[in-house]
Amino acid sequence: MAGPRVRFAPSPTGYFHVGSARSALFNWFVARHDPEGVFILRIEDTDESRNREEWVDGIVSAMAWLGLDLDEGPFRQSDNAAAHALSITKLLAGGDLYYCDCSTEELVARKGENKTPGYDGFCRERGLERGPTTAIRFKTPREGHTIVHDLIRGDVDFANNTIDDFVVAKSSGVVLYALANVTDDRNDAITQVIRGEEHLSNAPKQMLLWEALNRVSDSPVSLPSYAHLPLLVNEQRKKLSKRKDPVATESYRDQGYLSSAFVNYLALLGWSPRGDEEIVALATMIEQFRLEDVSHSPAFFDVKKMTHMNGEYIRALGVEDFVDACAPWVRPGDCAWRPRDREPPWPAAQFDEVLFTRVAPLVQERVATLGEVPAMVAFFFCEPLSYDEAAFAKTIGEDPLGQALLALGIERLADAPWDAASLHQEVVEIGEALGLNLRKAQAPIRCAVTGTLVGPPLFESLEILGKEKSLRRLREALERVSA
RNA sequence: GGUCCCAUCGUCUAGUGGCCUAGGACAUCACCCUCUCAAGGUGGAGGCACGGGUUCGAAUCCCGUUGGGACUGCCA
Known part of the structure; x- marks a missing residue:
């Protein structure tokens, strides 16, 4: 028996929604789980307002980033217009469809007078011919039930009389989602429809359409099985909204989430x-x-948990891989892809790859996203150094002891061997001379050299920064106080 | 309103009638480690929505209630 044929069928928008990413992933899992599984990408762009070339590129590149490789496609639903029209023709001939010229106003006006859900079937028996303002509706059976055999939820029973005569083609002739989707799924021989739960109520309509199409076709196609994935919601337990929630997959890539962790x-x-x-x-x-x-x-969708996992993935990387992964954030000039609005704080010319490679291991275990890397290594490459003023005031500016420590440091470090272990020992002694433990003693030096109170281990940082630059920064900090 | 879906710690989940004194992960709290910040280690607090059944036995099965959600377009 042949493997499953599944498709991911997003409609193009300006970005790749995380919910779409999850749907795509689960479809892909099903295809890859079976050696003969086939994964198809079909972009549902029949709505003219959703048809922009760059949006399609966005979907394709986001999927490539996630590693969701295609077996077929990407296909464009808009390329299948002829097939959609053929479905209309056949269904019309089979008596499953009818023309309707009710305007939106008339529909609204009649609403409330009847108990029928949705459209009231006003034109169903009027035998209208095609006209400039006629939409085409499906003659939904008034009797019986349609049962969706959902792989996740089990059987879901819909009474046919709760489904209205929905529109399958606009008066402009454009075939709508329900029929276009079914037509394409039939032509692509899709065996399992895996999508978000918001489509559950579309399923019976599409099954009805599929069966109707089978009745008017020479070669019937068996119905696919369905699986409706649980929705992704925000803290308010509402479906993730593009306005209020951070749903763009691209923005997570920009922030420095690894695709492996994201997946x-x-x-x-x-x-x-x-x-x-x-x-x-x-x-x-x-x-x-x-x-x-x-x-x-x-x-x-819990970003905190994902961030934690991302940190674990980052720490699991080999140092080489970590350095490579950081490139778009630390030296974007050399990269084919670069994150949006995330220029490093230093001029490109001041970046030093060799030096970065030496600090990388220190940084790797301290970040949860790659986007945090530049700030953590900025003091190596930014000249002049920018200070966290509150930290500077606390440890140096308003602390005579801190100033004394820097002065002593400049004196003693000038002759010290420049390696982390020696520097560590030196600072311990400098502190002791002033009655300070190491915790206290390292603070002014850290602030003078790195501009902040938090960062990679100080002594390793000093070693890598180099004697000349380090001492200069100690002096500059002191000069800053008198200035 | 109508149709449909859902219900285990704050969050994501394990659990498919006895192994549950309900397990793990994130978050949170405490302690340890420690040059800062992290990471790591140890420990703590924290949950089966409610009410009826069925059963020797229910987080697990059934019914109801309550609560949440999706859909209800000539969008997808």
């Missing part, structure tokens, strides 16, 4: 690997993934 986290939204370990290899997820195990209830 792992996404997989955990509605699904979980066996055992107690949540951080698992992609191959493990592919092997263990089963739609039947997907949870039924909505999941909150």
